[in-house]
Amino acid sequence: MKNNSMLLLLLNNLFEMPKGDQSYRLRDLFEINIGLIEDKFNKMTIESKEEVMFINLKAAEDDNRQISKLTLIEYHTTNLIDYIELEKKNLPIKIDSSKLGVPDDRVLTSSDYLISIRGRPKGFSVSKSLDPNKRKLVASHHFIQIRPMAWTRNMNMFVPYLHLLLDIILEVEVFQKFKDKKEEEEIKGKKYSVFNSFKVNDFREIKINITNDVKLQQETFDNFIFQYNKFLNANLEFEKIKESLYKNFQN
Secondary structure: OOOOHHHHHHHHOOOOOOOOOOOEHHHHHHEEEEOOOOHHHEEEEEOOOOOOEOOOHHHHHOOOHHHOOOOOOOOOOOOOHHHHHHHOOOOOOOOOOEEEEEOOHHHOOOEEEEEEEEEOOOOEEEHOOOOOOOOEEEEEEOOOEEEEEHHHHHHOHHHHHHHHHHHHHHHHHHHHHHHHHHHHHHHHHOHHHHHHHHHHHHHHOOOOEEEOOHHHHHHHHHHHHOOOHHHHHHHHHHHHHHHHHHHHHHH
């Protein structure tokens, strides 16, 4: 990600403002599961008999292009699910008796967060990607699926706030672990893009401080949006000035 050090400084400063009133492990807050191996399942749910599509790596659209262009974004997670890519192999459903049906609770919901674990980990807030007019989505085994636990949902915790915290965990903690693992694999002569970089247990014990005050969660999230957009605007102006100076040297 471009201007990564400045962004991380913003993230750290932001989450020093409202101190979390409780410390949790991720497994205390979320159900954390590896996605399903597509070849073992029929593309239909067991109980509701709904047709599904499996999210593959090609359909996991990395939107860092927008960040590099300093386009204003809705919030930190801008990676999206590409339905066009999914529908390239959206063939009529054929039921194979040797395969399993997809458990209904593995269908993605708007509160789910995905982490692609094939190579460099990337986060996806599913709430930004679901299309009610398309087939239901299911995560393949190249993703870890993270869903707020029932008690978290019952407290009406603000999902964008929770997803933002997961974004920050990826940027600040997980990515550094990935860099270390990448160096270890490359020493062995193995390219990092061909192995799953993380397992479910790598995330379960990560600790995070959050506030249980839902109003404060939303205020914190809104403050992040405000500060992050200021950050992007400032960088946009900086890029314009730099480009103008560069043109002077060309004349």
